[in-house]
Amino acid sequence: MGPHPAVAAIRLAVRRVLHDILTEHTSTPDTPGTADAPGPRERPASPLVLVACSGGADSMALASALAFEAPRLGIRAGGVTVDHGLQPGSDLRAEEVVLRLRELGLDPVESAAVRVGRGHGPEAAARDARYAALDAAAVRHGAAAVLLGHTRDDQAETVLLGLARGSGIRSLSGMAAVSGAGGRYRRPFLQLDRQTARKACMVQSLPVWDDPHNADPAYTRSRLRHEGLPALEKALGKGVVEALARTAQLSRDDADALDTWAGRAEASVRDAAGGLQCAKLYALPSAVRRRILRRAAIAAGAPAGSLFARHIEEVDRLITGWRGQGAINLPGKVVARRQGGRLVIRQG
Numbered sequence: 001m002g003p004h005p006a007v008a009a010i011r012l013a014v015r016r017v018l019h020d021i022l023t024e025h026t027s028t029p030d031t032p033g034t035a036d037a038p039g040p041r042e043r044p045a046s047p048l049v050l051v052a053c054s055g056g057a058d059s060m061a062l063a064s065a066l067a068f069e070a071p072r073l074g075i076r077a078g079g080v081t082v083d084h085g086l087q088p089g090s091d092l093r094a095e096e097v098v099l100r101l102r103e104l105g106l107d108p109v110e111s112a113a114v115r116v117g118r119g120h121g122p123e124a125a126a127r128d129a130r131y132a133a134l135d136a137a138a139v140r141h142g143a144a145a146v147l148l149g150h151t152r153d154d155q156a157e158t159v160l161l162g163l164a165r166g167s168g169i170r171s172l173s174g175m176a177a178v179s180g181a182g183g184r185y186r187r188p189f190l191q192l193d194r195q196t197a198r199k200a201c202m203v204q205s206l207p208v209w210d211d212p213h214n215a216d217p218a219y220t221r222s223r224l225r226h227e228g229l230p231a232l233e234k235a236l237g238k239g240v241v242e243a244l245a246r247t248a249q250l251s252r253d254d255a256d257a258l259d260t261w262a263g264r265a266e267a268s269v270r271d272a273a274g275g276l277q278c279a280k281l282y283a284l285p286s287a288v289r290r291r292i293l294r295r296a297a298i299a300a301g302a303p304a305g306s307l308f309a310r311h312i313e314e315v316d317r318l319i320t321g322w323r324g325q326g327a328i329n330l331p332g333k334v335v336a337r338r339q340g341g342r343l344v345i346r347q348g
């Protein structure tokens with residue numbers, strides 16, 4: 001008898017991603033030599049893939065599928081759990097996750113303790129700290145990839161959050177299947193629903209930990225998960241999660257195409273002194289023009305995470321609604337100023 005359908009589904013999803021990783025690993029050349037180590041450094045014959053595991057159902061299912069599939073493909077499999085230190089006893093829980101991952105046969109396995117800073121909201125601060133720890137673990141172990149357990153349901157939530165931000169199709173495009181430095185992060189479960197992951201844990205008797213934050217109505221994503229999406233499903237039918245995930249993929253394709261267009265157009269609107277020519281900008285479709293303005297602001301030093309649609313709209317009005325208005329102040333002490341037929345965006 002074959003495995004339970006839920007287990008078969010999670011394994012298939014992971015197998016596909018491992019195949020991609022293996023193909024990339026065998027087709028990329030050895031790392032070139034450095035001053036300290038001249039000559040090409042030899043690539044290990046068997047790549048290492050790490051799973052980022054919180055101990056929750058999604059990432060435990062992912063860990064179990066990785067542990068099953070990796071050895072069959074000649075891939076080494078390890079795991080990392082991040083202790084955010086936000087709840088009493090979180091260190092003990094992290095140790096428990098480490099044990100569970102070892103029981104699955106993963107090696108190396110480690111727990112990384114992080115300090116979550118303050119700043120732009122508790123969820124974002126925890127995420128930043130987590131990715132920094134995962135990046136460091138990947139580099140330390142020379143991992144070819146890190147797997148994340150985001151599911152189709154997480155993707156649907158991300159699209160809705162992007163929609164509510166009102167900042168355009170890039171924010172509707174959700175999470176990419178491949179992201180991070182050199183395509184380090186992979187999300188094998190992006191097409192799989194959360195129920196399948198839960199079921200796979202249940203039938204494999206894998207103990208899972210339910211993060212109390214996931215049910216805490218103080219968090220936006222939690223409210224969306226427990227109130228928003230169920231209400232949408234009630235109003236629009238069960239297919240809404242799948243439709244939102246499809247929206248993510250379509251939006252990503254569109255956003256990528258517009259970014260490419262903007263990259264090419266930017267070169268043709270820059271003048272010799274680095275300013276932007278207003279007449280040429282005016283003639284472009286607004287989606288392309290706004291992208292050029294955003295790129296120019298970031299290139300001048302505005303932090304991408306603090307640059308919002310309203311900032312770009314204000315700068316855009318220097319082109320499309322010019323009435324002699326003054327300079328526009330942007331985050332990162334960047335200033336956008338119209339000088340005759342030129343737009344100059346720079347720091348100070």
Ligand SMILES: Nc1ncnc2c1ncn2[C@@H]1O[C@H](COP(=O)(O)OP(=O)(O)OP(=O)(O)O)[C@@H](O)[C@H]1O
Nearest residue numbers: 052053054056057058059080081082147148149150
């Ligand atoms: N503390 C952590 N340590 C390691 N990886 C983590 C941690 N928290 C989240 N991740 C990774 O990020 C993914 C998404 O996490 P998030 O908390 O947004 O979703 P989730 O649905 O609660 O996932 P899970 O059920 O696996 O906890 C997880 O599946 C896991 O791969």
